[in-house]
Amino acid sequence: MKYSVRFGLIPADNRTQSIRVRISWGGSRLNVRLGIAVEPSKWDAAKGRMKSGAVSVGGVAGSMVNAKLVEVETAIDKVFQRCELQNRVPTADDVRQPILAAVGKQPKASKQKPQSGSIFTALGEFVAYQSKQKEWTKASFEKFAALGEHLRKYCENLSLSQMNESGIQGFIDSLHREGLRNTTIYKTMYNLRMFLRWCYKRGLLGNNDFETYRPRLRGGDGSQKEVIYLEWEELMQLYEYPFGENHCGIAAVRDVFCFQCFTGLRYSDVAKLKKEDVNLSAGYFTTVTKKTVDSLKIELNKYSRAILEKYADVPLKRGLALPVISNAKMNEYLKTIGEMVGINAPQREVYFKGSTRYEEVHPKWEMLTTHCGRRTFVVNALMLGIPGEVIMSWTGHKDYKAMRPYIKIVDTLKASEMEKFNK
Numbered sequence: 001m002k003y004s005v006r007f008g009l010i011p012a013d014n015r016t017q018s019i020r021v022r023i024s025w026g027g028s029r030l031n032v033r034l035g036i037a038v039e040p041s042k043w044d045a046a047k048g049r050m051k052s053g054a055v056s057v058g059g060v061a062g063s064m065v066n067a068k069l070v071e072v073e074t075a076i077d078k079v080f081q082r083c084e085l086q087n088r089v090p091t092a093d094d095v096r097q098p099i100l101a102a103v104g105k106q107p108k109a110s111k112q113k114p115q116s117g118s119i120f121t122a123l124g125e126f127v128a129y130q131s132k133q134k135e136w137t138k139a140s141f142e143k144f145a146a147l148g149e150h151l152r153k154y155c156e157n158l159s160l161s162q163m164n165e166s167g168i169q170g171f172i173d174s175l176h177r178e179g180l181r182n183t184t185i186y187k188t189m190y191n192l193r194m195f196l197r198w199c200y201k202r203g204l205l206g207n208n209d210f211e212t213y214r215p216r217l218r219g220g221d222g223s224q225k226e227v228i229y230l231e232w233e234e235l236m237q238l239y240e241y242p243f244g245e246n247h248c249g250i251a252a253v254r255d256v257f258c259f260q261c262f263t264g265l266r267y268s269d270v271a272k273l274k275k276e277d278v279n280l281s282a283g284y285f286t287t288v289t290k291k292t293v294d295s296l297k298i299e300l301n302k303y304s305r306a307i308l309e310k311y312a313d314v315p316l317k318r319g320l321a322l323p324v325i326s327n328a329k330m331n332e333y334l335k336t337i338g339e340m341v342g343i344n345a346p347q348r349e350v351y352f353k354g355s356t357r358y359e360e361v362h363p364k365w366e367m368l369t370t371h372c373g374r375r376t377f378v379v380n381a382l383m384l385g386i387p388g389e390v391i392m393s394w395t396g397h398k399d400y401k402a403m404r405p406y407i408k409i410v411d412t413l414k415a416s417e418m419e420k421f422n423k
Contacts, residue, residue, distance in 0.1 A: 001025060001084050005076055007048035007069055009040060016057050017043070019065075021072055023095055025080070030092050034072070034103045036065055068103060075102040082129055119158045122204055123148055126195050137268070137290060147191050150175060160205050163196055165213045172215060182352040186220030219352040226348055227405050228367045229375040232383070234343050235261055239303065241341045250340075252323040253333040255307050259322060260373025262304040264381075264395040266291060267370035271324045278308055278321050285321075294396040331369045338365025378403070382410040 003025035009017035010033070019036045022029065042054035042062065049069065050062030075098035083090040127144050130136065151158055154174040158167075171192070175185045192210065199205040230238065239258050243251040260270055268290040278285040284299045285308075300308070311322055324330070344363045351358050374395070381391045388403055397403055 001080055001089070003076075003080055005073055008045070009038070009043055015039065019043075019069075021069075021076075021099060023076060026089050028089075028092065030095055032096055032099050034068075034099075035105055036060075036068070036103070038065070071102045072099055075099055081132075117160060117204070119151060119160050119163065120148060122160055122199055123151070123195060126198050130198070143191055144195070147188060147195070150178070150188060153178065160199060163205065163210065164207055165209045168210060168213055169215065172217075176354050179353065182217040182220040182354070186217050189217075217352075218355060218357075219350070226350070227375055227379070227409055228347060228364065228369075228372050229379045229409075230261065230343070230364075230372065232380055234345070234364075235376060235380070238337070238341050238343065250333055250337055253325065253330055254337055255310065256322050256324050256330070257334060257337075257370065257373050259304055259307045260370065261376040261380075262301055262307070263298050264374050264377035264391070265298075266374055267324075267327050267330070270322060271320075271327075273321045274319045275312070275316075275321050276319065280305065280308060280312065289396050292396055296394065296396055298394050327370055334368040334370070334372075335365055338368045339363075341365075343368070375406070378406045379409055382406055
């Protein structure tokens, strides 16, 4: 959408004038006074800025005033970007309020009444806006596509106004009827609240019941969930397994997974690690994580180094450091590999559907996924006595809250090891 922004002066008294901004778009025009008074002789009309070295009537340096005008331009630009993503023409109030906020003036409360349009229209606008602002990954798009499908199963003509306490409970009941586990419902409700919070802030939703109404979901936070990882002996068993020539593809999957186990990388990060990111002579590699955009420097140990050296001279697509395949296909192969290698330790799985508790026991190979590599790294690093702060500098964890499940495992294992003295 085309628009123009011009700064100028309008008479205030015989000696001073006030800066105003004029915005023109789609046949509309808006003038907003910024509350900054200047003498005309200190204003550069051609540039729409105060002259160098000048001072406003209020004693503010011209450079500071000009910086504030840049903030106003940025605020206006964001309004038009957002409205373009929402496929609508901005109103005068859309433009005025951010301008007043940028210059520190209290915006007037909007008289617009909350809308009660289709929740699916609002969800589309949310996805379009947030995906640009937050640079969503494919996984984020899939999460909210799944949310939209669940909402449609609940009610094909669902409106935002129905998202009150009764409507939220009805949606949860619908998820239970779909047969979803409480952990899945918990994650779905987290995404729903993120979306409804966005709607509420924009005046599209007239209540915030989504913040206050939170019925209990037994085991929904995953606190009872077992952390699946490879103990050191299992990891060595996998790392040293002699795959034959006919298993070269499977051997490559094993190598990538073991690299995760020795470095703590997520699948999304090992999948984009390039040869140019690796410094074998200095003994480290660098990466910017895809999920959290953290810049990490990870030192190599003899195992991770050996894996990188194995593929150093192998030409791989897009200059990748390792032969990574799709996450889904890799998860499929990992189960085959785990069964071949004999990673058969019984693994308990506990979950809830509604108030009913389920418990199942599987051989560990059935539970293997790429994320087990990251968990394996953290648990074994803690078992080796590496300080948590150092591990977090490699993994990118921000605080100990995310490390707590791993520390709990290590504490339990230490206690069981100490029991050996009693025998």
